[in-house]
Every structure is written in structure tokens, then in C-alpha cells.
Amino acid sequence: MTTDELKTALESTLVRAAKSRVQVSGLAQMAGGASRELWRLDVEVAEGEWAGRHPLVMQRPLGGKIHAHALDLKQEFIVRQAAYKSGLPVPRPFWLLEDFLGRYATFAEQLAGETIGRKIVKDAQWESARARLPTQMGATLAAIHRIDLNEHDLHPVLPSPPPGLTPAQWHLREMEADLDRIGEPHPAIELCLRWLHRHEPPPSERLTLVHGDYRLGNMMINANGLCGVLDWEFAQIGDPMEDVSWGMVRDWRFGVDQLRYGGVGQPEEFWAAYQAAGGEPIDPVRARYWEVMGNVRWAAGTLNQAERYLSGQEDNLEFASLGRRCAEMELEALRLIEEPLPSR
């Protein structure tokens, strides 16, 4: 299908969602994820509640699914709407089409700014913006964890730990199943999994909405710092500490290793903002546990994605390259489990 044909199809289909005549212009494909196709477009709505000219991003699913529990576009749209209605900085969700040319399509506000992690942590242009990020990301994360699951009817939409398992035990079981399925022995990961089994702290008292991929790369940044939390496809019901420590995973520091929170600050600064905004008090021992978990999950994640290439499911160069990156996360996790636990 040509871009012109897609534009024509959009104009006729969006009439119902926008309850108005619409004109589509500037349709162009953007760099997308592994499971989604992203398009930018300007939509001119003639009348009604959506009247006006809107720069939007359209998402359409591709064949693949990065992870068994990843949300589909409809589920993700519901979660983004809950976040938007709760006053969080997320691109305003516009429409969900359940059958656009046989697939889902979702439309949301197009934000201006930068998402590429290595640019945000290093480019002089983002110096003052990145200084604000630990505080902004901490406060925003606390707000995500306060989203009311019942009010927004999120329970039927989100994956959650099976009965009898804590979120940590759920992740460990999934990783062990993944490793067995892939069949390449990884003793380093196994050692870390045993450590995680033996050092599991009690779970948070309240399980919450967890973003599931809360780190630079999934944050839209402008001159004022954080302006949009993106990529909600790994949202789930889980332990809020998972999100708190995910940004400490070394790979998400984008080379600025000494700034241990996301390459932009120290965890203590981020934790203080999280707590000040109503997040649960941070116990450094639990934060360490989830930091190890994060590194091990990303190590296992690289193997999963490489496997998708090796098994012929995805003809994607980046997936192929990830197989050889596993050792980076393994080394970090091994170093962390050999360190003494932090003092409380």
C-alpha cells in the first residue's frame, strides 16, 4: 500500500472516530519499535469536540511481540488513557481504531523533543534539561504508582502475578522458562537467578500499576526536562520497586556510568523526589535486589530477542546483535551480587 492510499484510507476511516470531516497531511513513517509501526501525520478536524489541526503519531502493530506479556495496542491505549486522565505527562490519546485495514491503529498527540538516551545524557544541548530529570522522573513515577486500578478498570487489561507468586517469583519463573526454551546454557544468569531466589525481600505492601520500561529512551525530553512518558507496552500489575530500580540498570546509563540513575543523577536524588511525591519509602536493600533483577532480566531479554532473529521470526539486525551483548549485563549482575548489601 502506498502512502497516498494509506492517507485516503485514513481520511475515510477517521470520520467516525472524529465525528467530522478530516484531512490528513504530512503522513510519514518514523523509526519504530520491533512490534509497532509508527507514522507521523497532521490531522485537520473540521468540527465537533476534536475540531482543530493536530500533529499526531499513529501506531499499528507488526507481527512480532517482544514479550509474552506485552500489551497489544488496544490494551496499551486503555492504560495510556488512564495515565492521561490521572494528569500524568503522557501524549494525549486521541483515537483507537479496532479495525483499520484489518489491524488496530491508535492515534496520540505528537510531542516535540528528544528520546534518544545517549544524546540526552551527553549532548550539551540537554545539559539543563537532564539536571532536572532525576527529580521529575521520581515525582512522575510516584504518580504512576498512585493510578487507581479500580477507577480506571485496569485489572482486566494488565498482566499480573499468578496466584501464590510474588512479582519477583513470577519474573524468576518466566526467566527460567525462557532460558529452558532457548536452550543455550548461561551459568552466569543461573547464578544470579539463585541469588535472586535466596535474597528475595518481602514484596511492597501494595502492588501497583508498573510501567515496566521506565528509563531514558522511553521519556520525551524538551528544554524543560521530562514532557512525556512513552512506551507503555510492558505495563503490568507488580511491585513498584521494579520501576524504581529499572533506571539504575547500567545499560540505561548510556555510557555515563558514574551517574547511577539513568546516566543523569544519583539514585538518592531520584528516591527523594519519589518519596516526596507520595511513593513508598525506599529501602536501599530492596532497591539493590531490584537492580540485580533488572540487569538479569535485561540479560535474559537480549537472549530472547536474539532468539527471535535466530529462529527466523524477525529479520532484524539489532536483534541479532543483542545476543553478543548479554555478557555486559551478566558481568554487571555478577559484580552486584558479589558486593555487600547496602546499609539501611
Next chain:
Amino acid sequence: MMQDRPDTHELIEAVVHFLEREILPALTDPRLRFRGLVAANMLAVAAREVAAGSAPLYEEWKRLTTLLGQPITESPRSDEELRQAFLALNRDLCLRIRAGEADEGEWRDQALAHVEATVMDKLKIANPRYLERVMKE
């Protein structure tokens, strides 16, 4: 048969240099440029692996058999035999770790030392700059 030069390593290096000097600077689409960088990196990994030869593999194999208490009776006769022997030994190690044998004690220290040495050997090929950065901390 002995092939003529450039040898495997030299062939790969030549392509890496071509990509880095002539192709990457000519790419304007940022998405394509990023993938070009990834591709050049992957080839550089292959070049380092070829240059290192099979010595690190035999080192790891010796360490593994010692750790698992399986005395070396006969060295593998081919690369394929070595690969299969590796998979079997590493599966055995993984099973023993999962069964809790490396939870504590002297064997834990030995297992940890072996596993960490192996991960570092992998990084010498896959990402030596990362290894250097982390070890300096």
C-alpha cells in the same frame, strides 16, 4: 588448503574500515546510520573473535572440566566435538547451580570465579571497551 591472503581476519577488517570510512559518513537517514553502526560493530566482534583463535575456548573447556570434577580423558578432536562437549558441560553446570549446589561454600567461590572469568573472556571479544570501563571502577 591454505587460502591466499587477505586471511579471514584481514578480509573482515577491510570491510569494517570501508563501512566506517566511506559508507557510514554517507548515510543521512539517522535510522539507517544507527543500523550501519550496529553492523560495523558486529563485524568488528567477528574480527576480534577470528584473531583470538580457539585458545580461549580450550582454556574455558579446561576450567569447566576441573570445576565439574570431570578429568580430561581425551581432548575434543574437532571444533564441532568441542562445541558439543561445551554445551553438555555448561548444561551440567547450570543444572547443578539451579539445584542449589553453588549457593554457598567453596564450590560457590570456584563456580563464581569460573563464570566471571568466562564472562570477561566473552567481553574481550564482544565489547572490550565496556570491559575496560567497568573494570576501572
